[in-house]
Amino acid sequence: MTDITDAVRTQGLFKRFGEQVAVGGVDLMVPRGSFAGLVGPNGAGKTTTLSMVTGLLRPDAGLIHIDGADVWRDPVAVKARIGVLPEGLRLFERLSGRELLSYNGQLRGIPKAEVERRAEELLRVMDLTESADKLVVDYSTGMRKKIGLAAALLHNPKVLFLDEPFEGVDPVSANTLVEVLRRYTASGATVVFSSHVMDLVERLCDWVSVMNRGQIVAQGPLEAVRGGRSLNEAFLGLVGAPANGNGEEGLSWLGATSA
Numbered sequence: 435m436t437d438i439t440d441a442v443r444t445q446g447l448f449k450r451f452g453e454q455v456a457v458g459g460v461d462l463m464v465p466r467g468s469f470a471g472l473v474g475p476n477g478a479g480k481t482t483t484l485s486m487v488t489g490l491l492r493p494d495a496g497l498i499h500i501d502g503a504d505v506w507r508d509p510v511a512v513k514a515r516i517g518v519l520p521e522g523l524r525l526f527e528r529l530s531g532r533e534l535l536s537y538n539g540q541l542r543g544i545p546k547a548e549v550e551r552r553a554e555e556l557l558r559v560m561d562l563t564e565s566a567d568k569l570v571v572d573y574s575t576g577m578r579k580k581i582g583l584a585a586a587l588l589h590n591p592k593v594l595f596l597d598e599p600f601e602g603v604d605p606v607s608a609n610t611l612v613e614v615l616r617r618y619t620a621s622g623a624t625v626v627f628s629s630h631v632m633d634l635v636e637r638l639c640d641w642v643s644v645m646n647r648g649q650i651v652a653q654g655p656l657e658a659v660r661g662g663r664s665l666n667e668a669f670l671g672l673v674g675a676p677a678n679g680n681g682e683e684g685l686s687w688l689g690a691t692s693a
């Protein structure tokens with residue numbers, strides 16, 4: 435079970451913030467070529483896990499391999515192989531979309547002519563050509579996700595990590611993102627994305643890792659994790675939906691009926 439030739443493999447990953455154990459011994463596993471979903475309720479530890487896996491946050495303990503390379507021992511090799519669309523996307527706001535891609539490409543050491551060729555293609559596929567010379571600060575939420583994804587794909591990474599990529603994105607833009615990601619995984623690359631939206635994970639993913647309270651509580655091919663139920667039902671079973679529904683009792687003051 436320690437196949438570090440998987441696209442992503444962590445062993446005993448652990449992170450504590452003060453008294454709070456955010457990630458309590460996670461063995462995340464994502465086979466190459468997967469379209470993988472990392473799901474879990476608020477506070478389950480998804481963002482903390484992805485931050486450690488992508489080399490943004492140092493773990494207290496545990497090992498992380500991406501495409502066989504150790505993230506914390508060999509960060510340069512790993513960073514060349516991964517693309518990241520982080521949560522709360524921070525972009526260079528005073529660049530235009532086109533300049534942002536050009537800057538990213540040059541940072542990655544890609545020849546200028548090749549950067550331009552790839553940037554124009556990405557802008558076209560993301561339906562951003564008309565807005566390419568607008569400053570990123572003036573982009574809408576969906577446009578920001580799309581230019582962020584374009585920047586993350588520019589160097590043709592082997593593994594792409596996306597934290598809540600569809601949050602705040604309209605259905606048309608979401609569709610564009612999905613099409614680009616499908617094409618990318620069809621070529622053998624791997625996508626790992628975190629989400630709360632079970633329908634979307636069920637529709638897109640062939641591999642699912644379910645986190646709850648800093649632990650992986652189920653992991654494997656979508657069909658195995660679902661076990662004949664909808665992913666949403668399986669998820670509620672795994673993370674323990676509150677027995678009293680949490681909303682049926684209390685809040686008696688809420689609503690139109692006066693006491």
Ligand SMILES: Nc1ncnc2c1ncn2[C@@H]1O[C@H](COP(=O)(O)OP(=O)(O)OP(=O)(O)O)[C@@H](O)[C@H]1O
Nearest residue numbers: 451454455456474475476477478479480481482483
């Ligand atoms: N920088 C931090 N300092 C203190 N506690 C933190 C920090 N980052 C995360 N935590 C805590 O760690 C736990 C896991 O948080 P994390 O953001 O990883 O969860 P998540 O699964 O991504 O949640 P969500 O779905 O709400 O984004 C939470 O209890 C959170 O309060």
